[in-house]
Amino acid sequence: MTDTAVQWPARQERVLSDPLFDPLSEAVLADPYPAYVRMRDHARVYWHDQLNSWVLTGHAECQEVLRDSDRFGTDFRRIGIATPPTLLSLQTLDPPDHTPLRHLGLATMRTLDLPAIEAALSGIATERLGGLLDRGSFDFVADFSDWFTMAAITAVLGVTPPTEDETFHRLNRELDASMDSGVDAELEGPGLRARQHFNALVESWLDDPPPGGAIEYLAEHQQEGGVEKAVLVNSIRAFFHAGFEVPSRFLGNAVAALIRQPAAMAALLHGAPIDPAVEELVRFGGPVHALSRACTQDTTLGGTPIERGQIVIAMIGAGDRDPLAFPDPDVLHLDRDPNPHLGFGRGSHSCLGSMVGRLEARVVLSVLTSRNALLRLDGEPVVRPSATLRGLRNLPVARA
Numbered sequence: 252m253t254d255t256a257v258q259w260p261a262r263q264e265r266v267l268s269d270p271l272f273d274p275l276s277e278a279v280l281a282d283p284y285p286a287y288v289r290m291r292d293h294a295r296v297y298w299h300d301q302l303n304s305w306v307l308t309g310h311a312e313c314q315e316v317l318r319d320s321d322r323f324g325t326d327f328r329r330i331g332i333a334t335p336p337t338l339l340s341l342q343t344l345d346p347p348d349h350t351p352l353r354h355l356g357l358a359t360m361r362t363l364d365l366p367a368i369e370a371a372l373s374g375i376a377t378e379r380l381g382g383l384l385d386r387g388s389f390d391f392v393a394d395f396s397d398w399f400t401m402a403a404i405t406a407v408l409g410v411t412p413p414t415e416d417e418t419f420h421r422l423n424r425e426l427d428a429s430m431d432s433g434v435d436a437e438l439e440g441p442g443l444r445a446r447q448h449f450n451a452l453v454e455s456w457l458d459d460p461p462p463g464g465a466i467e468y469l470a471e472h473q474q475e476g477g478v479e480k481a482v483l484v485n486s487i488r489a490f491f492h493a494g495f496e497v498p499s500r501f502l503g504n505a506v507a508a509l510i511r512q513p514a515a516m517a518a519l520l521h522g523a524p525i526d527p528a529v530e531e532l533v534r535f536g537g538p539v540h541a542l543s544r545a546c547t548q549d550t551t552l553g554g555t556p557i558e559r560g561q562i563v564i565a566m567i568g569a570g571d572r573d574p575l576a577f578p579d580p581d582v583l584h585l586d587r588d589p590n591p592h593l594g595f596g597r598g599s600h601s602c603l604g605s606m607v608g609r610l611e612a613r614v615v616l617s618v619l620t621s622r623n624a625l626l627r628l629d630g631e632p633v634v635r636p637s638a639t640l641r642g643l644r645n646l647p648v649a650r651a
């Protein structure tokens with residue numbers, strides 16, 4: 252989802268002064284949920300003057316938008332907004348252009364031997380996380396989840412993990428930051444250059460596909476469905492980037508949430524079933540907060556008229572805390588049922604890697620429970636400065 256999110260609409264002034272929601276202010280970065288409540292209390296379909304967009308904080312409204320790509324598209328060209336060629340991908344095209352890419356993606360996912368991947372990831376997580384737990388105190392994100400999710404996505408693709416030198420980290424930071432380029436237009440250029448760098452990596456994989464992973468299948472089937480090569484490369488880049496960045500932010504949020512809600516942590520260590528716990532952690536701490544869509548026809552949403560050409564931002568992070576959809580929304584109930592969260596999106600662009608994201612979370616929670624690892628904070632968590640993909644850069648923890 253890391254390409255659609257760049258489409259925060261541009262704003263005129265550098266300093267946002269909306270009284271209810273300033274997405275990158277220090278307070279909102281630290282905890283966006285009070286701002287979501289303020290907006291929802293004011294209007295579930297909230298016009299944000301400076302973002303020049305409708306901001307949706309209700310579950311029903313977010314879901315309606317994500318499910319209807321006729322009225323609300325990810326392809327902003329449908330309302331006359333140009334998309335740089337580097338951003339034309341699975342994530343930014345709507346049906347019917349999106350359909351062959353989506354089919355190729357789904358077919359690729361079906362070739363994966365997920366139980367074997369889970370077993371392999373379980374082995375490496377047990378070793379790495381086990382070693383860190385033995386050490387007593389460590390940074391869950393920097394020492395573990397960033398590394399683990401890169402190991403997972405490269406295993407899925409069947410490629411060797413890239414060298415994570417200073418250049419890699421800088422480019423990745425620039426790509427991440429550009430997801431908020433609508434809030435700060437200067438972030439866009441470096442983000443596009445970073446994407447081109449990652450594209451070169453993807454092209455090198457496709458030119459000489461290693462055996463046994465998703466890249467081999469994609470290289471063999473790349474001619475199918477008439478997908479343009481450049482768009483395919485952009486899509487694989489988006490898949491790769493989403494594949495390490497999003498789950499690492501999720502795992503950090505999940506562990507931080509468990510530490511802050513000791514009753515849930517205790518329930519997990521006392522044998523609460525892991526699969527529903529993963530769903531609840533995605534609802535509660537899913538890192539993807541904002542998905543932009545272009546309204547392609549005059550319509551209404553929750554009774555509010557929306558005009559063709561306007562932009563709506565489905566704040567799924569807010570929708571997943573909407574009390575109309577989730578009783579007691581700010582508390583983790585690991586056995587919540589039903590749990591119709593939007594953390595993996597909905598509709599034609601819903602997460603292609605959700606099985607992999609869930610599998611990674613299962614593996615990590617299983618290691619923590621098998622080691623009876625009651626954790627506590629061992630310092631202040633450091634938040635990444637992103638309004639789109641909310642998560643932690645550092646999460647210092649220790650055994651309680």
Ligand code: HEM
Pocket residue numbers: 252255317325341342343353404407489490491493494495497498501533537538539542593594595596597599600601602603604605607608609
């Ligand atoms: C817990 C982890 C994850 C979360 C919370 C998550 C969340 C999301 C969300 C909300 C979307 C919808 C974007 C939209 O509607 O515009 C999405 C799409 C996507 N995700 Fe994930 N994701 C996760 C893990 C992954 C992984 C591991 C991969 C790759 C293996 C992946 C690949 C993708 C791709 C390619 C799309 C775009 C699909 C399309 O546009 O057709 N995600 N994800």
